[in-house]
Amino acid sequence: MLDLLSGFVTELRRSGLPVSLTEHLDAAEAVKHIPLEDREALKYALAATLVKSSAHWRAFETAFEVFFAVRTGRSETGAEGDEGDEEGADSEGEQAGQSGMQGQGRSWKGGGSGEGMTPEELAELLFKSLISADAGLMNVVARNAVDRYAGMEPGRPVGGTYYLYRTLRNLDLDAVLERLMGQAQAGAAGGSLTELEERLAADEFKARIEKFRRAVETEIRRRLVEDRGAEALARSVRKPLPEDIDVMHATREELALLHRVLQPLSRKLAVRLARKRRHGRKGPLDFRATMRRSLSTGGVPIEPRFRHPRPAKPEIFVVADISGSVASFARFTLHLVYAISSQFSKVRSFVFVDGIDEVTRFFEGVVDPAEAVARINTEADVIWVDGHSDYGHALSEFHRRWGDQVTSRSSIMVLGDARNNYHASGSWVLEDLQAKARHVYWLNPEPRDYWGSGDSIVGEYAAHCDDVVECRTLRQLEHFVGNLA
Amino acid sequence: MSEASAALGLPDAGPPRFESLDAVRGGLARVGYLADESISGVVYLADRLAKPVLVEGPAGTGKTQLAKSVAELTGARLIRLQCYEGLDESKALYEWNYRKQLLRIQAGEHGKAEEEGPSWAELEEDIFSEDFLLTRPLLEAIRATEPVVLLVDEVDRVELETEALLLEILSEYQVSIPELGTVRASQLPMVFLTSNNTRELSEALKRRCLYLHIDYPDLDREREIVRTKVPGITEELADQVARIVRSLRTLELRKAPSVSETLDWARTLVLLGVQTIDAAGAKDTLHILLKYQADIERATKELLSASSG
Numbered sequence: 001m002l003d004l005l006s007g008f009v010t011e012l013r014r015s016g017l018p019v020s021l022t023e024h025l026d027a028a029e030a031v032k033h034i035p036l037e038d039r040e041a042l043k044y045a046l047a048a049t050l051v052k053s054s055a056h057w058r059a060f061e062t063a064f065e066v067f068f069a070v071r072t073g074r075s076e077t078g079a080e081g082d083e084g085d086e087e088g089a090d091s092e093g094e095q096a097g098q099s100g101m102q103g104q105g106r107s108w109k110g111g112g113s114g115e116g117m118t119p120e121e122l123a124e125l126l127f128k129s130l131i132s133a134d135a136g137l138m139n140v141v142a143r144n145a146v147d148r149y150a151g152m153e154p155g156r157p158v159g160g161t162y163y164l165y166r167t168l169r170n171l172d173l174d175a176v177l178e179r180l181m182g183q184a185q186a187g188a189a190g191g192s193l194t195e196l197e198e199r200l201a202a203d204e205f206k207a208r209i210e211k212f213r214r215a216v217e218t219e220i221r222r223r224l225v226e227d228r229g230a231e232a233l234a235r236s237v238r239k240p241l242p243e244d245i246d247v248m249h250a251t252r253e254e255l256a257l258l259h260r261v262l263q264p265l266s267r268k269l270a271v272r273l274a275r276k277r278r279h280g281r282k283g284p285l286d287f288r289a290t291m292r293r294s295l296s297t298g299g300v301p302i303e304p305r306f307r308h309p310r311p312a313k314p315e316i317f318v319v320a321d322i323s324g325s326v327a328s329f330a331r332f333t334l335h336l337v338y339a340i341s342s343q344f345s346k347v348r349s350f351v352f353v354d355g356i357d358e359v360t361r362f363f364e365g366v367v368d369p370a371e372a373v374a375r376i377n378t379e380a381d382v383i384w385v386d387g388h389s390d391y392g393h394a395l396s397e398f399h400r401r402w403g404d405q406v407t408s409r410s411s412i413m414v415l416g417d418a419r420n421n422y423h424a425s426g427s428w429v430l431e432d433l434q435a436k437a438r439h440v441y442w443l444n445p446e447p448r449d450y451w452g453s454g455d456s457i458v459g460e461y462a463a464h465c466d467d468v469v470e471c472r473t474l475r476q477l478e479h480f481v482g483n484l485a
Numbered sequence: 486m487s488e489a490s491a492a493l494g495l496p497d498a499g500p501p502r503f504e505s506l507d508a509v510r511g512g513l514a515r516v517g518y519l520a521d522e523s524i525s526g527v528v529y530l531a532d533r534l535a536k537p538v539l540v541e542g543p544a545g546t547g548k549t550q551l552a553k554s555v556a557e558l559t560g561a562r563l564i565r566l567q568c569y570e571g572l573d574e575s576k577a578l579y580e581w582n583y584r585k586q587l588l589r590i591q592a593g594e595h596g597k598a599e600e601e602g603p604s605w606a607e608l609e610e611d612i613f614s615e616d617f618l619l620t621r622p623l624l625e626a627i628r629a630t631e632p633v634v635l636l637v638d639e640v641d642r643v644e645l646e647t648e649a650l651l652l653e654i655l656s657e658y659q660v661s662i663p664e665l666g667t668v669r670a671s672q673l674p675m676v677f678l679t680s681n682n683t684r685e686l687s688e689a690l691k692r693r694c695l696y697l698h699i700d701y702p703d704l705d706r707e708r709e710i711v712r713t714k715v716p717g718i719t720e721e722l723a724d725q726v727a728r729i730v731r732s733l734r735t736l737e738l739r740k741a742p743s744v745s746e747t748l749d750w751a752r753t754l755v756l757l758g759v760q761t762i763d764a765a766g767a768k769d770t771l772h773i774l775l776k777y778q779a780d781i782e783r784a785t786k787e788l789l790s791a792s793s794g
Contacts, residue, residue, distance in 0.1 A: 018688065020688075020692055022692055023692060026534065026536070026695075029534055030530050030533075030534060033529075033530060033533040033534070034506070034526070034529075034530070035506075038506075040522050040526075041506060041522070041526050044522060044523040044526040044527060045526060045530055047523070047696070048523075048526070048527045048530060048538075048695040048696055048697060049530075049695060049696075051696060052539070052691035052692070052694075052696045053685075053691075053696075054541060054542075054682075054698045057698065195764065195788075196729075196762075196763070196764045196767065196788060199732060199787075199788055200725075200728045200729065200732055203728070203731060203732045203735060204728065207704070207731075264682060267683065268682075268683060268684050268685060271683050271684050272684055296584075297583075297584075297587075298587075302583075
């Protein structure tokens with residue numbers, strides 16, 4: 001057990017979780033106090049001692065599923081029978097499944113249906129399990145579906161995403177959902193459901209289907225672990241923490257995840273900056289307040305009072321490239337900057353591709369920056385000729401229209417990969433702006449190694465910037481914006 | 486507990502509070518707190534390992550209530566430290582009552598006229614004794630002789646530097662007062678810290694705690710909570726309430742309805758004598774669940790729109 005735990009902790013560290021030695025010891029201690037055959041309890045014991053942030057939960061869960069997967073073939077009665085209440089219901093199906101599941105897991109018997117289940121039978125069984133919300137039946141169906149559709153090949157170093165996709169595609173869950181809804185409609189009291197009831201029913205069925213999907217995923221994982229061992233699989237399914245996802249190459253799922261973490265992140269940043277501002281320095285002695293305070297100690301000024309300092313807030317100009325490749329990065333940055341806009345005296349934002357447009361107005365009076373960011377995509381006027389990035393034209397246009405509004409209190413952030421499609425660079429604009437503005441920063445979402453390769457001319461601009469920062473992940477972005485205010 | 490307290494060099498503080506995982510869960514249910522697996526598991530471990538619990542999660546999911554329920558269950562006194570910005574040692578740990586000390590010194594000076602007053606050494610000994618100590622929640626929890634549950638509420642509101650105050654108490658169950666020496670706990674208090682996650686807590690603090698994330702409950706648990714907490718509600722209505730709230734939480738709202746808001750809503754419906762919720766009825770009472778106009782509009786549009794007309 002201790003070996004398994006050490007392996008697990010190592011895996012957590014590899015996926016980026018900061019697990020200290022004391023936490024490892026705590027986990028070992030905690031494991032002693034819980035019944036080992038209770039898998040849920042083990043999970044929470046490990047989570048409580050090893051994972052100290054809800055953002056890390058996903059990575060933990062993935063690793064846990066791999067390392068402590070429910071193993072079949074061993075202990076027929078012991079481990080499975082004692083699972084948490086959810087799985088308790090399915091012990092019958094589980095047992096039946098195990099007896100037939102030995103070896104390759106190809107032939108499956110028991111549970112009331114024959115060996116070669118036809119696709120129709122399988123679909124019918126799935127439908128039944130969903131409508132009755134029967135977890136045991138769901139697991140049986142998941143196991144069968146994986147047998148039939150996943151087409152797993154032993155020994156291949158994969159994480160199983162494709163197997164999952166293949167299984168689910170064959171089951172056609174959308175059609176199943178429709179059928180479930182149809183059933184619900186037919187079964188309604190007055191012949192048809194009201195909109196509210198329909199919506200509630202749909203959410204209920206979606207939740208059940210999600211549960212089924214997870215059952216399929218667990219099943220695939222389990223087989224992969226059996227095939228290749230936990231550590232090898234852990235390497236394939238390891239997912240980066242949300243803060244470490246490369247924004248430019250994020251998948252759609254990852255982008256959604258980023259959106260979810262962005263809001264708490266920006267709120268934390270705002271709180272931190274507000275506190276830093278208030279407590280950063282002590283102002284001069286407030287003589288009057290000190291004297292008044294001293295009255296309670298007989299005129300002895302025991303506690304001196306200080307005035308609150310009010311440092312000037314910077315004014316921010318965000319100039320962002322929103323052409324295809326870097327668009328999502330620009331969106332995240334704008335979102336973050338506006339979320340903490342109370343820390344700046346003014347934020348003005350401009351977006352460009354080859355033309356440039358001011359988009360500050362979209363953010364005015366909007367509570368949620370995400371809404372405004374969404375509007376930018378559809379409403380901003382950024383195309384000048386052909387819709388390929390032209391930094392030179394965009395910058396000179398910026399200089400012509402708004403250059404005189406840049407003062408010594410302004411900080412300018414340019415966002416982009418500086419891939420200029422071999423147009424003129426227009427770097428004189430930055431040179432001029434740097435002379436006028438307090439700071440000019442360039443945020444580049446590309447890895448530093450790629451800078452200056454191909455049509456990237458970030459080097460040319462760098463000469464006129466106070467700093468050029470590699471900004472690929474939310475962590476880097478947060479760090480930069482935090483230092484800005 | 487005895488093992489853990491021995492490891493900490495503390496006097497044995499009695500048998501473990503809980504027999505088993507099920508005992509925790511059953512006990513909490515008895516005092517009206519429906520815990521899920523993870524909550525009862527962590528409470529159980531906290532007792533066995535003698536470690537504080539850091540509870541995080543969205544507002545209104547019963548973080549503070551958990552500490553209160555555990556106190557009630559174990560028959561312990563609840564000592565609560567509400568954190569806020571600017572909280573310092575003198576408000577959290579202890580403070581010397583300097584007005585009283587001042588009086589003591591002055592009293593000594595007046596006595597001098599007749600006979601020799603106390604020497605300075607005596608006086609110093611005297612004014613830095615326990616008589617002049619004002620105990621604040623943290624010290625109080627340590628010095629208590631009866632069982633206590635210490636609740637440090639919204640620990641994320643204090644500054645990073647102030648967090649350090651908590652560290653000694655959390656890992657060693659002791660407080661060092663320079664003039665008096667170290668005060669050690671005579672019993673091990675159960676400690677709960679809650680956080681609303683407005684900032685990242687320091688690694689040092691997290692490392693000393695067990696971590697528990699309480700999220701919105703799932704459908705079944707929420708329904709049970711509604712049924713236990715709202716007297717007179719029918720099974721059917723509780724089910725409907727729980728389902729509507731779950732659907733609301735899947736929408737992208739600025740502030741998703743919390744458990745306490747769900748309960749408020751259920752109570753309102755019971756008071757109004759509602760048997761089943763229809764769209765119009767839901768619309769009229771939606772402002773109890775959602776606190777932003779934009780959210781209410783959105784929910785109305787998504788969930789209740791057409792059928793209300």
